[in-house]
Amino acid sequence: MEEFVWPDPPEQTAFPVAKAGYPFIFSAAFATAVFALLGLVVPALLGLFATLCICCFFRDPDRVVPNVEGGVVSPADGKVIFVGPVAENPFMEGPALKISVFMTVFNVHVNRVPVEGRIADVVYHPGKFFSANLDKASDDNERNAVILETSRGERICFVQIAGLIARRIICHVKQGDTVRKGQRFGLICFGSRLDVYLPAGAVPRVQAGDKVQAGTSLLGSLI
Known part of the structure; x- marks a missing residue:
């Protein structure tokens, strides 16, 4: 068995950028060009800096996925801010293991599917824009929940949550789609959070404070 697999074909560029960017x-490059043509040196330099920052934010590096049976990979780059059981959640019946990953503006914001399976439902909730590292962000912020069913009948849910700066959640999957572990499925613009709800019997492989990468870091294991 291969140790790692490619969930998506590798890009043919040295610096892949998400199309949403x-x-x-x-827009930033056009404004920079206008400032430069008008001889406005300082605005042109600021525009160039802003353009480079936006390119960096929307970077979309290729990732290989660990080929571990029952392994659940992180759907996002960032810092784990919560790991623990919850008695209930809005998306699946019964208790669950909840793992939350917070993304700053410096992280890659392309989101990836945690496990292979079929998309059972996609549920969007409008909401507020509190800082995504706060506990109340899970319940109050704008969010998009993807519920997935594995081939063994297990259900997991991963929720894209908008943050203080984020104002756009992008999700490319829909109900009935079959997806691969580590496959790109969307992104959130400018700072955000991903909550993952696993079956109560799942075993966590991370703890609060750990840094993770989408598609490559194991969050937990399904028993």
Whole structure:
């Protein structure tokens, strides 16, 4: 058995950028060009800096996924801010193991599928824009929940949660889609959080404070 697998074909560029970032990048580059043509040196330099920052934010590096049976990979880059059992959640019946990953503006914001399976439902909730590292962000912020069923009938849920700066959640999967572990499924613009709800019997492989990468870091194992 291979130790790692490619969930998506590798990009043919040295610095892959998510397509959702193109409008932001082109707008900033256009403004920079206008400032430069007008001879406005300081605004042009600030525009160039902003363009480079936006390119960095929307970077979309290729990832290989550990081929571990029952392994659940992180759907996001960032810092684990919560690991523990919850008695209930809005998306699945009964208790669950909840793992939350907080992303700053410096993290890669492309989100990846934690386990292979079929998308059972996608549920969008409008909401507020509190800082995504606060506990109340899970319940009050704008969020998009993806519920997935594995081939063994287990259900997990991963929730994209908008943050203080984020104002756009992008999700490319829909009900009925079959997805691979580590496959790209969306992103959140400018700082956010991912909550993952696993079956109560799942075993965590991380603890609060750990740094994780989408698609490559194991969050837990399904028994």
